[in-house]
Amino acid sequence: MKFEELKDIVRKAGIAGCGGAGFPAYAKLDKRADTIVLNCAECEPLFKVHRQVLEKYAYEICYALDVITKAVEAEQFIVAVKGEYKATVEAVNAVLPQFKNGKLSLLPEVYPAGDEVITIYETTGRVVPAGNIPISVGVTVFNVETVYNIYKAITDGEPVxxxxxxxxxxxxxxxxxxxxxxxxxxxxxxxxxxxxxxxxxxxxxxxxxxxxxxxxxxxxxxxxxxxxxxxxxPVVARKDININVGVTRAKSSCCQCHMCTDLCPRNLLGQPIKPNEFMKAVLTGKQNDIPVLVDAMYCVSCGICEMYACMQGLHPRSLIAEFKMNMRAEGVKLTPHTKPGKVHSQREFRKVPMNRLKERLxxxxxxxxxxxxxxxxxPKKVKIMLSQHIGAPAKLAVKKGQHISVGEVVGECINDALCVGVNSSVKGKVVDANDKFVLVDVD
Ligand code: SF4
Ligand code: SF4
Known part of the structure; x- marks a missing residue:
């Protein structure tokens, strides 16, 4: 399949990343990639969906990875899956020999192996410079279900x-x-x-x-x-934060033990984020410490600092997230680094084991x-949102009272923006429709 044809099919099928922020998948197809990585780290504790889908549809997913790899003229695809997911690994091993440009990479059972910058390092040894996206090191990373959706789109023309x-x-x-x-x-x-x-x-x-x-x-x-x-x-307690109280608690209790920075997965990969320095700026009231604040913008909200590392129960992640939101509102953007940082010599020993994380939480x-x-x-009713992805929301394409079928477009893709369309998930009658959502009574 040709590159432009694949891009067009993926966009028309409304495929956005099936995890994380929901980045439109067509926009990730890039000929600068020499490696396509399938991310089956599934590192959020208790969730099983990625490993189950890959186990069940191993052939279909590898088939689609092969099509993507050839269309973007990459050299290889890598299925990155945790060695702990034994049934999934077995299913992948059973089909992979049919794809000569595909290989398997086993990830450790740690959190957050699924942060794509970490998945790339674990599978290829490449370090993405701070503030850059994976294509800067020649890699494109896809989620398991996203690739399954691409399979359905290229084989049956099925939208999401x-x-x-x-x-x-x-x-x-x-x-x-x-x-x-x-x-x-x-x-x-x-x-x-x-x-x-x-x-x-x-x-x-x-x-x-x-x-x-x-x-x-x-x-x-x-x-x-x-x-x-x-x-x-403990998860509820740690998430239930009032930012003002969080600031007061940081001022009274942060002992600058450095644990949040010692265990920060991005810091361990050489990125400049140092949550303890950010907390120091908060507790000393030095909110004009520009280098520290700029570096805080590289935080990816993985949660290790506040859900696991901080023994005082403080909230570096939440305070940084609030700060980042305010900076973005002021138009401040992340500056991409041109070179990767140095991977910390102790990184291997500071990975957070999943069992330990589950126990602590x-x-x-x-x-x-x-x-x-x-x-x-x-279900009896569905509420289909017109914004389910990063970028511009889809444009309402149905009216109240209209009868629609499964797959029918309810939100049109805006072609000159980063956007994908939205399709009906049911057969039924539209009972409400506006620029935010379409409500459908199921037949
Ligand atoms: S781990 Fe907690 S107490 Fe230690 S420096 Fe970080 S925020 Fe402060
Ligand atoms: S949430 Fe905390 S541990 Fe994770 S990247 Fe941000 S500062 Fe580092």
């Missing part, structure tokens, strides 16, 4: 309408479902048999990078899972299988 989602924590039967996009979290929880206790919070995403959600939130193209945790769980008891359920779920 459904999403694999793990539901874990305090529910009767933790499972992974294949649901129409726009399904509410309330419906997902019901599918698991309901919650097992009343005093729970819903986390949209994983324990490390997710954020509080409600039962009215809906599945989007980048929803990998939701987590139901009791109010008393009180998650070990929830680490159960969450099997992938084959049946496609049919």
């Amino acid at each position: 309408t459904h999403k694999f989602v793990t539901v874990a924590g305090e529910v009767k039967n933790p499972q992974t479902f294949y649901v129409p996009i726009g399904t509410t979290f309330e419906d997902l929880i019901k599918l698991c048999g309901g919650v097992t206790r009343e005093d729970v919070r819903i986390i949209n995403g994983g324990p490390m990078t997710g954020f509080f959600g409600t039962k009215y939130d809906v599945v989007k193209k980048n929803t990998n899972g939701i987590l139901i945790l009791p109010e008393s769980n 009180g998650l070990t008891i929830y680490d159960v299988e969450a099997p992938l359920v084959d049946d496609v779920v049919k």
Whole structure:
């Protein structure tokens, strides 16, 4: 398949990254890449979706990786998967010999192996300079389900309408479902048999990078899972932060022990981010320490500093995130470095083991299988958001009262912007439509 043809198919199918920020996949197809990496690190504790999808569709995913590799004229594709995911590794090994430019790379069971800059280092040994994207070192990284969606688009012309989602924590039967996009979290929880206790919070995403959600939130193209945790769980306590209180606590309790910086995965890869220095600027009131503040912009919110490293229970990640948001609002942009930093000599010994992380966050008891359920779920109603990706939202393309079918365009792609279209995930009647979402009663 030709490069432009693939790019066009991927864009028309509305494919955006099925995790993280939901970057439009067509915009990642780049002929400067010599290596395509499939990211199956799945390092958010308790989530199983990536490894399950790769195990089930190993051939289809490797087939699509092969098509991408050839279309962008790269030399190879690498399937990066944790050695711990034995069934997935077995499934990949069974099909990989059919693809002569594909190979397997086993990742360690640490957090955050799935930060793409870390995945690239672990699989290729290349270090992405701070503030740059993977293509700066000749690599493009794709999420497992994104590549599965590319497979469906290139073989059947199928647009993105459904999403694999793990539901874990305090529910009767933790499972992974294949649901129409726009399904509410309330419906997902019901599918698991309901919650097992009343005093729970819903986390949209994983324990490390997710954020509080409600039962009215809906599945989007980048929803990998939701987590139901009791109010008393350490994850809830650490996420439940008031920024002003966080600043006061930093001023009174940060002892400058340096642990947050010692364990910061980006710092260990030679990037200039130093959370302890940022906290020092907060606690001393030296918010004009420009180099420290500029370096804080390289934080990727992995959460290691505040969810694991800081023994005082402080919130370097959240304070940095607030600072970054304010800087962006002022138009301050990240300056890309031209050269990679020096990888820390102690990096190998400072990786955070997953079991230790789960234990510290009180998650070990929830680490159960969450099997992938084959049946496609049919909710009564779906709310399909027009912005499910980074870039410009899709433009409303349906009217209230209109009958629509599965796959029909409900949000048009804006061609001269970073954007992908949005397709209906169900057959039904549009009961509300505006520039934010389309609400559909399912037939
Ligand atoms: S780990 Fe906590 S106490 Fe230590 S320097 Fe970082 S924020 Fe301060
Ligand atoms: S969240 Fe903390 S540990 Fe992670 S990159 Fe930012 S400063 Fe480093």
